[in-house]
Amino acid sequence: MRLSKTLKKYRKRILSGLALVFGIALIALLVWVFLLDRTITAQFEGRRWSLPAQVYAEPTELYVGSPLTADAIELELRQLGYRRVDELKQPGSYRRRGGQIELINRRFQFWDALQEPEQLTIVASNRGIQSIRNARGEDVPIFRLDPLLIGSIFPIHGEDRIIVRPEEVPPLLPAALKVVEDRKFDSHHGLDFGAIARAAFVNLRAGSIQQGGSTLTQQLVKSYFLDSRRTFGRKIEEAVMAVLLELHFEKQDLMNAYINEIYLGQDGRRAIHGFGLASQFYFGKPAAELQLHEIALLVAIVRGPSYYDPRRHPERARTRRNLVLDLMAEHGVIDQQAAERAKQRPLGIVNAKTQAAGYYPAFLDLVRRTLRRDYREEDLTEAGLKIFSTLNPHAQSEAEKILAAELERLEKVRNQKTTQPLQGVVVITRPHNGEVIAVVGGRDASFEGFNRALDAKRSIGSLVKPVIYLAALETGRYHAASIVEDAPVEVKLSNKQVWRPQNITQEVYGPVPLVRALAQSLNLATVRLGLDVGLPEVAREFQKLGLEREVPELPSILLGAIDVSPLEVAQLYNALANGGFNTRLRAVRAVLDEQGKPLKAFGLEVTQVADPAPVYQLNQMLVQVIEHGSGRGARAYLPRSIVVAGKSGTSSDYRDSWFAGFSGSHLAVVWVGHDDNSPTGFTGSSGALPIWAKIMNTLETTSWSAPAPEGLEERWIEFQTGLAAKPGCGEDIISVALPPNVELAPAAGCAEPGVIESLGERAREWWRNLTR
Amino acid sequence: MRTRIRRLGWLLASLYFAGCAVPSPYEPPAPPQPTPSDERGSQVETQPGSPPTTVEESQPLPAPPPREPTLGAASQALVQQAQAQLAVKNYAVAAGSIERALRIEPDNPLLWIELAKVRQAEGNYVQAENLARKAVSMSVQAPRTQAQAWQLIAETYRARGKNIEAQDAEAKAKALLRR
Numbered sequence: 009m010r011l012s013k014t015l016k017k018y019r020k021r022i023l024s025g026l027a028l029v030f031g032i033a034l035i036a037l038l039v040w041v042f043l044l045d046r047t048i049t050a051q052f053e054g055r056r057w058s059l060p061a062q063v064y065a066e067p068t069e070l071y072v073g074s075p076l077t078a079d080a081i082e083l084e085l086r087q088l089g090y091r092r093v094d095e096l097k098q099p100g101s102y103r104r105r106g107g108q109i110e111l112i113n114r115r116f117q118f119w120d121a122l123q124e125p126e127q128l129t130i131v132a133s134n135r136g137i138q139s140i141r142n143a144r145g146e147d148v149p150i151f152r153l154d155p156l157l158i159g160s161i162f163p164i165h166g167e168d169r170i171i172v173r174p175e176e177v178p179p180l181l182p183a184a185l186k187v188v189e190d191r192k193f194d195s196h197h198g199l200d201f202g203a204i205a206r207a208a209f210v211n212l213r214a215g216s217i218q219q220g221g222s223t224l225t226q227q228l229v230k231s232y233f234l235d236s237r238r239t240f241g242r243k244i245e246e247a248v249m250a251v252l253l254e255l256h257f258e259k260q261d262l263m264n265a266y267i268n269e270i271y272l273g274q275d276g277r278r279a280i281h282g283f284g285l286a287s288q289f290y291f292g293k294p295a296a297e298l299q300l301h302e303i304a305l306l307v308a309i310v311r312g313p314s315y316y317d318p319r320r321h322p323e324r325a326r327t328r329r330n331l332v333l334d335l336m337a338e339h340g341v342i343d344q345q346a347a348e349r350a351k352q353r354p355l356g357i358v359n360a361k362t363q364a365a366g367y368y369p370a371f372l373d374l375v376r377r378t379l380r381r382d383y384r385e386e387d388l389t390e391a392g393l394k395i396f397s398t399l400n401p402h403a404q405s406e407a408e409k410i411l412a413a414e415l416e417r418l419e420k421v422r423n424q425k426t427t428q429p430l431q432g433v434v435v436i437t438r439p440h441n442g443e444v445i446a447v448v449g450g451r452d453a454s455f456e457g458f459n460r461a462l463d464a465k466r467s468i469g470s471l472v473k474p475v476i477y478l479a480a481l482e483t484g485r486y487h488a489a490s491i492v493e494d495a496p497v498e499v500k501l502s503n504k505q506v507w508r509p510q511n512i513t514q515e516v517y518g519p520v521p522l523v524r525a526l527a528q529s530l531n532l533a534t535v536r537l538g539l540d541v542g543l544p545e546v547a548r549e550f551q552k553l554g555l556e557r558e559v560p561e562l563p564s565i566l567l568g569a570i571d572v573s574p575l576e577v578a579q580l581y582n583a584l585a586n587g588g589f590n591t592r593l594r595a596v597r598a599v600l601d602e603q604g605k606p607l608k609a610f611g612l613e614v615t616q617v618a619d620p621a622p623v624y625q626l627n628q629m630l631v632q633v634i635e636h637g638s639g640r641g642a643r644a645y646l647p648r649s650i651v652v653a654g655k656s657g658t659s660s661d662y663r664d665s666w667f668a669g670f671s672g673s674h675l676a677v678v679w680v681g682h683d684d685n686s687p688t689g690f691t692g693s694s695g696a697l698p699i700w701a702k703i704m705n706t707l708e709t710t711s712w713s714a715p716a717p718e719g720l721e722e723r724w725i726e727f728q729t730g731l732a733a734k735p736g737c738g739e740d741i742i743s744v745a746l747p748p749n750v751e752l753a754p755a756a757g758c759a760e761p762g763v764i765e766s767l768g769e770r771a772r773e774w775w776r777n778l779t780r
Numbered sequence: 781m782r783t784r785i786r787r788l789g790w791l792l793a794s795l796y797f798a799g800c801a802v803p804s805p806y807e808p809p810a811p812p813q814p815t816p817s818d819e820r821g822s823q824v825e826t827q828p829g830s831p832p833t834t835v836e837e838s839q840p841l842p843a844p845p846p847r848e849p850t851l852g853a854a855s856q857a858l859v860q861q862a863q864a865q866l867a868v869k870n871y872a873v874a875a876g877s878i879e880r881a882l883r884i885e886p887d888n889p890l891l892w893i894e895l896a897k898v899r900q901a902e903g904n905y906v907q908a909e910n911l912a913r914k915a916v917s918m919s920v921q922a923p924r925t926q927a928q929a930w931q932l933i934a935e936t937y938r939a940r941g942k943n944i945e946a947q948d949a950e951a952k953a954k955a956l957l958r959r
Contacts, residue, residue: 071854071884120873149857150880440886441879589914598876609872612879612895614910620917673886713887715920 044245045252048233052253057169057268059392059602060162063375064155065399066445066597067118070130070140071150075708078107078132085111087401088156089293089358099125100297107132114294116154119396119598119606123154156401157288159372161379163389166277170284171392174264176296181283182263183341184307188332190224191339194259198225198250225250228266272306273313276456280313290318292358300342301350304332318357326355369456370449371399374575374595377462382608383599392602398443398595400436403674406706407434407446408453411678414699415451418680422689430688432696433460433574433679434703437593439585439670441612444578444595458683465571466664466681470529470638470692471657472568474584474626476538477526479549481622483541488523488629488744489723489730489752494533499563509535509567512658512691521730523629523744527637529656531567538566552617553583554590568657577668578677584627585653585670587714588618620717625745627653627714630669632742636727638693639669642701651711652704656692663687665695672710676703720745723752731755846959848922849888855881859894871902889919889929896932900939909936927956 015022068084070076076084085102086092090111093101102111109130116123127143128151140148162168186193192200200223207221222230229249253262273280273289280289283306287295291302298306308328309316318325330351337347375397379388387393415430422430429451436446449459458464480486494517499507511517511531525533538546543561550559555576559565572580575593583590591614598609630653633639638656646652654669665680665688678696681688688695716722724733727740732752735741739755746752851859858881865874878895885891896911915929930953937946 069854069880069884071852073852073854074884120876150854152880438883438886441882587914587917589910589917597879598872606872609876611872611875612882613907614914616910616913715918717917718920 041248041252044249045256048229048249048252049256051233052257052265057171058163058167058390059171060160060168061379061388061391061393061395062157062170063159063161063372063395063397065158065397065401066443067152067155069150069152070128070137072137072139072147075136076132077134077136078104078109078130081109081130081132081137084153085109087292088153089291089297091293091297091299096127098297100293107138113151114154117394117600117604118152119394119600119609122604123152155396158368158397158399158401160278161372161376161388161395162278163385166279167281168278168285169268169281170288171268171282172284172295174260176294177264177267177283178296178298178303180300180336180341181267181295181298181303181307184303184332184336185224185263185266185310187335187339187341188307189227189310190222193224193263196223196225196254198252198254199223199247222246223250224266225253225262228262228269229253231269231271232265270310271313272309273317290357299350299353300346301329301333301353302356304336304350305329305355308332318355322355322357329355367454368399368404368447369454370459370461371397371404371444371447371595373449373459374444374447374462378594378596378610379599393607394600394604396597396599398438398445398597400445403436403707404446404448407436407448407676407703410434410699410702410706411448412451412453414702415680418690418695426682426686428682428684428686430680431460431683432681432699433464433677434699435461435574435578435677436703436707437578437582437675438673439582439675440591440673442582442586442591442593443597444575444593445674447575447595460679460683461574463573464679464681465573466679466685467569467659468572468577468666469568469657469659469664470531471572471577471655471666471668472565472570473526473529473534474630474655475549475553475580476534476541476546476566477522477629478553478584478618478622478626479545480522480537480541481625482549482618483545484747486522486537487746487750488521488625489725489746489750490522491519491730492522492525492533492537494518494520494525494530495536497532497535497539499535499539501563507563521725521727523632523725523742524636524727524730526629526655527632527635527639527727529633529638535563535566539563550580552590554579554592554617568659574677574679577666577679578675581668581670581677582675583617584623584630585675585712586614587627588616588620588623589614590617591615621720621747624714624717624720627712628745630654631712632727632744634669636740636742638691639667639697641693641697642669642704645698645701646705649711650704650709651713652709653712654700656697658691658693661687662689662691665690666692667696667700669700669704670712671704671707672712672714674704674707674709676700676707678703716745719748721748721750722746723750725752726755729755731758733758846921846923848924849890849919851881851888851890852885855885855888855891859891862894862898866898866901869901871898874898887918889915889922889925892918893925893929893932896929896936900932900936903939905936905939909933912936923956923959927953930956 082104089100091101093103096103096110096112099112099114102109109132110127112125112127113123115125128148129141131138140151142148160168190200200221204221226246229246233249268282268284271279271281272283272286275289280286284295286306287293287298290306291298305318305325308325309318316325316328333347333350336342337344375395376388379395411432411434415432419430431450434446434448435444437444447461449461496516497509501507509531512529516532517530520530520533543563546565547559547561559570579593582593591612594610596610599607601607631651633655634642634652639654642652650671652669652671654667657666658664663681663685666678668677678700680690680695722743723746724735724741725731725744726733726738727742731738732754733741737755737758858877862874862877865877875895875898878891878898882891892911892915896908896915899911900908912929912932916926919926919929930949934946934949934953937949
């Protein structure tokens with residue numbers, strides 16, 4: 009009674025109080041909605057996804073005379089995701105009859121030209137490409153296929169995507185999404201209460217969350233604006249935002265945003281967002297070329313990218329894909345026959361290892377570091393740049409395979425008692441233009457982490473010898489047949505200690521010609537030579553050849569006590585392989601911005617750093633390393649017809665095993681060692697050399713055959729003694745290029761006067777046969 | 781000096797031993813003729829280097845005939861493309877086309893000359909000279925091509941006001957053409 013009285017008394021106050029509270033709440037709600045509205049429209053309209061830079065491999069050039077066989081071309085097309093068909097209609101497809109391949113290439117924006125789709129007929133035999141014609145029957149002199157997308161430079165949070173425009177989306181994709189995820193999409197205003205109720209009922213009955221009632225718009229909001237926490241407050245916020253988005257934007261825009269936004273898989277640290285990237289990631293081709301069964305699989309994955317991961321749970325993914333196909337047929341998106349046919353298809357997932365993105369971390373790291381000189385990190389991870397790299401996928405994957413297999417073999421044969429895994433690095437370049445075509449940073453090539461190729465600075469041992477010998481040849485006081493003394497030598501060091509270097513065999517070889525001292529890697533002869541040439545000259549030679557830092561003028565550098573990364577070794581040897589011309593190693597050819605405008609081209613630049621004559625003499629001596637010296641083992645894997653030059657390197661206590669060498673068209677550097685710098689028991693010849701030779705053998709490489717510079721004469725000498733010889737007289741005869749009129753003592757029985765001069769031609773001929 | 785005396789000694793020694801069955805030019809201090817090897821612990825099969833194949837004497841061969849390079853069909857098409865791009869001052873793209881050709885024929889001096897021409901047109905005379913020098917080094921047996929390269933080097937010097945160097949380079953080109 010009293011209560012009602014009091015109530016009556018205060019009714020007005022209570023009512024007005026309540027009204028005030030509601031009023032304030034309403035205003036707060038409105039303000040909140042208003043602010044929410046502002047943020048989402050601003051963000052959505054700007055719709056700037058941060059677009060990681062996309063990195064492409066080098067494109068394959070097709071031209072008459074190319075060594076590519078029909079099988080090789082087909083393999084190439086398959087790697088690019090081209091589909092084999094019976095009837096050519098669409099870009100990205102081909103058909104083959106024996107040695108004849110017809111294809112329609114994809115439209116592709118190269119950095120220097122836009123390539124439109126065109127139908128081509130290529131005839132190839134096992135010797136290579138015989139003819140290329142277009143649809144009008146005209147000869148096409150040269151044609152490049154669209155390049156393989158090998159990765160992207162994505163930011164720390166790991167979101168990676170490729171944007172697709174609405175016209176690049178196959179129409180079945182949005183249709184399938186609607187059928188499976190949101191049947192009322194075309195009519196609702198952001199929320200589908202029927203679906204929510206259905207989901208609630210199902211979930212209540214099951215006692216757990218089995219089904220979501222979210223519309224595509226809600227899913228978009230959740231992915232785009234919110235984190236993944238599932239609280240009631242979040243749900244409300246999500247619902248309001250979905251309604252607001254629907255108020256402001258067309259269905260078409262929302263669908264397109266959804267297609268580019270949604271999360272579809274995980275690749276290590278990299279989150280796969282959007283159907284454009286997912287299409288590359290799972291099928292190795294652009295979204296525009298997706299077929300029905302592939303679209304169904306991607307739509308199946310939306311519900312749970314990890315649960316339905318087709319690589320890890322193929323059966324689960326297949327079941328759901330087929331469910332999607334059934335739903336599509338049931339709702340009239342496709343006919344039942346098409347669904348049944350698609351259900352018979354395999355998943356069609358490309359092998360993650362052979363395909364795309366993230367799997368060449370060592371190479372991509374080099375790309376990133378190259379570009380960091382010119383671009384801010386945000387530009388690389390957000391601005392949608394297209395980067396045309398120099399990677400050759402074939403060379404890269406062969407190098408990875410060979411390195412992994414050989415390290416395993418070496419671990420079995422080594423007699424060192426250690427649990428340390430052997431590690432290794434491979435760097436391959438094209439000497440003439442300095443392009444880095446492959447980088448393997450360790451035995452697990454897909455491991456992202458310490459990049460040994462760039463950052464492991466290790467003692468290079470005898471790899472320094474060519475630098476010293478070049479410095480010696482450049483003085484004009486030495487040539488390949490000059491005699492140097494391989495005898496004990498003592499060097500007083502600045503700390504008053506005395507350094508007594510030794511040969512690896514602990515033996516002493518007496519007077520030897522320069523060519524043998526280098527080929528057999530004689531330490532004593534080399535130290536004497538280096539001291540005679542002068543430490544400052546030797547140190548300077550490193551810089552001339554392209555080492556971008558100071559080298560200490562210490563006697564120990566003569567035996568390679570200098571820490572250099574495999575990439576730096578490649579830079580040094582590249583100058584030799586390029587005939588004395590230095591060209592900075594590069595991993596990037598050009599960069600395009602998001603609109604396809606060229607931003608930067610890294611053009612080929614050369615600088616002559618050494619005269620051709622001494623470089624030629626040195627290179628010829630490096631050929632003898634393979635023919636007579638520490639590189640002989642290469643011939644077990646490399647046909648005799650391919651002339652190569654190179655040098656082995658072993659650091660003290662067998663900690664580092666190196667081989668660096670080149671042919672006419674490739675340079676490769678191989679390092680083998682332990683990460684903790686402990687001894688491996690391998691020399692350069694027993695560890696790195698077989699790897700090097702096997703890799704060179706897979707590269708379809710050409711012989712080293714630089715033209716002999718003017719003023720040099722080819723002469724016969726005995727390899728062991730350096731005495732003048734000729735065929736039929738003298739032992740172990742080799743041909744070397746010498747400056748004119750060098751007097752050589754004849755080997756026993758070779759002393760007939762007048763003959764030696766005429767031998768020059770014969771020697772030249774022999775050399776030509778060797779280098780052909 | 782020391783090596784010269786040693787060489788004289790060998791000459792005498794080998795004259796003395798001439799006709800002897802066992803030639804032995806010097807006595808190594810260590811066990812006779814150890815073959816050093818970098819191969820410890822190696823499982824690698826090795827083969828000896830091949831000796832020269834021809835043993836019997838024959839007439840000395842005539843000097844190699846000049847071998848002027850030509851461009852393959854693909855390179856020709858790319859050079860044409862580059863020239864069209866050069867005409868509209870699109871230097872980066874023109875250079876890119878030549879680089880494509882160079883990947884196919886890296887040893888062809890004509891392509892190095894074409895690339896040098898692009899840099900010359902662009903006003904990058906130092907690179908133009910460097911690239912032309914590369915062409916010179918690749919065309920030892922092709923006097924006409926080498927003359928072309930020297931001529932281009934002369935032009936790069938002239939563009940930089942280095943007239944004396946330009947005259948030298950030009951003289952080299954002329955001498956080559958007279959051959």
